[in-house]
Amino acid sequence: MKTVKTIVAAALAASCAFAQSDNATVTQAASNPSTIHNAVAELSGVTIQAFAAEVIDAIAAKPQNPVAKVFDLVSAASNFLAESDESNLADVIVAMISNVPFEALPEWTTLMLESVQNTTRDIEETAYNKLVSDVVEKIGELDGYEEQDKVVVTAFAIKLLFRGKEGDLDDYMDMALAAVPASYRNQVQGAASDVMSGDYSSVLTGVDIIEIPTAGDSGTGGTTPGGTTGGEEGFEGTEDGDSLVVKTPEDEQEKEQEKPPVSPPYSGQF
Numbered sequence: 001m002k003t004v005k006t007i008v009a010a011a012l013a014a015s016c017a018f019a020q021s022d023n024a025t026v027t028q029a030a031s032n033p034s035t036i037h038n039a040v041a042e043l044s045g046v047t048i049q050a051f052a053a054e055v056i057d058a059i060a061a062k063p064q065n066p067v068a069k070v071f072d073l074v075s076a077a078s079n080f081l082a083e084s085d086e087s088n089l090a091d092v093i094v095a096m097i098s099n100v101p102f103e104a105l106p107e108w109t110t111l112m113l114e115s116v117q118n119t120t121r122d123i124e125e126t127a128y129n130k131l132v133s134d135v136v137e138k139i140g141e142l143d144g145y146e147e148q149d150k151v152v153v154t155a156f157a158i159k160l161l162f163r164g165k166e167g168d169l170d171d172y173m174d175m176a177l178a179a180v181p182a183s184y185r186n187q188v189q190g191a192a193s194d195v196m197s198g199d200y201s202s203v204l205t206g207v208d209i210i211e212i213p214t215a216g217d218s219g220t221g222g223t224t225p226g227g228t229t230g231g232e233e234g235f236e237g238t239e240d241g242d243s244l245v246v247k248t249p250e251d252e253q254e255k256e257q258e259k260p261p262v263s264p265p266y267s268g269q270f
Contacts, residue, residue: 026051030058033072036079049091052080056099066210070107073100077108078115086123090134097160098142098153102207106200109156117163129175132161136179147184154180155191155203162196169196 029036029051036055040048059072077096084092093116100108120128139154158176162169173192180188191203200209 026054026058029055029076030062030072033075033079036076037083040080040083047091048080048083048088049095052077052092053095053099055080056096060099060101060104066103067212070104070111070210070212073104073108074111074115077112081115081119084119086127086131089119090131090138093135093157093160094138094142097157098139098145102152102204103210105152105156105204106209107212109160109195112160116160120161120163128163132158132172132176133179135161136176140179140181147187151184151187151191152203154188155195158188158192159195 025039029039033055040051043051055076056073059069059076062069062072064072077100080092080096081089097105097109120131123131135157136154139150139157142150142153145153158173161176162172164172173189176192177185177189194200194203
């Protein structure tokens with residue numbers, strides 16, 4: 001499948017009355033996700049999902065090291081989840097995942113699993129199933145996306161929201177697929193099965209997927225993803241010796257953070 005993502009943040013923002021927002025606030029949140037908590041508290045006439053769409057899109061557009069970009073996307077998304085509740089959680093998730101670049105979706109989804117589980121831990125099964133269905137349905141209603149793109153986003157959303165055990169997967173998939181528009185439900189079924197198993201070759205054909213170095217990779221140490229539970233914590237790729245790690249604000253108090261290694265195509269920008 002050849003996937004070409006259509007950026008729809010502007011359209012989504014306009015529909016959510018965010019077009020009149022302060023661009024400086026978006027830029028600041030994209031550069032420093034820890035400011036999202038205060039920014040959300042000061043929103044006036046603007047929905048959090050619209051703000052989230054703008055910030056995620058702004059991060060996606062930044063010219064930076066791809067690995068650092070993934071961590072920035074995760075940090076922002078985790079902070080937005082911490083500011084959400086059941087009344088807007090589905091909208092916020094759709095606003096974020098629909099604006100994450102396709103090349104970042106595999107690592108972003110994997111790193112976001114813990115934050116999603118922490119955020120939804122207290123939601124009972126019936127309400128949670130409705131959340132999943134709402135997310136899937138809202139992806140189907142996105143303007144500016146071709147069906148092919150919705151298949152990709154839906155497949156990763158299904159993986160992102162799976163909080164059961166392996167034995168629960170069949171029932172979960174049936175429930176999620178029931179909310180997919182019939183016109184591309186079969187495509188999502190195959191794509192979601194591949195994504196759940198970690199096989200992205202058919203879902204993201206032609207996409208240069210960003211991979212975060214892990215233990216055993218040549219020239220790197222281990223990668224330690226971290227989660228956020230509030231507006232002041234975040235993900236940030238750093239270089240600690242030969243290891244790419246994630247630091248929290250508590251770590252920052254002990255040692256000044258360094259930037260992650262910058263690959264050649266981007267080195268001239270730093």
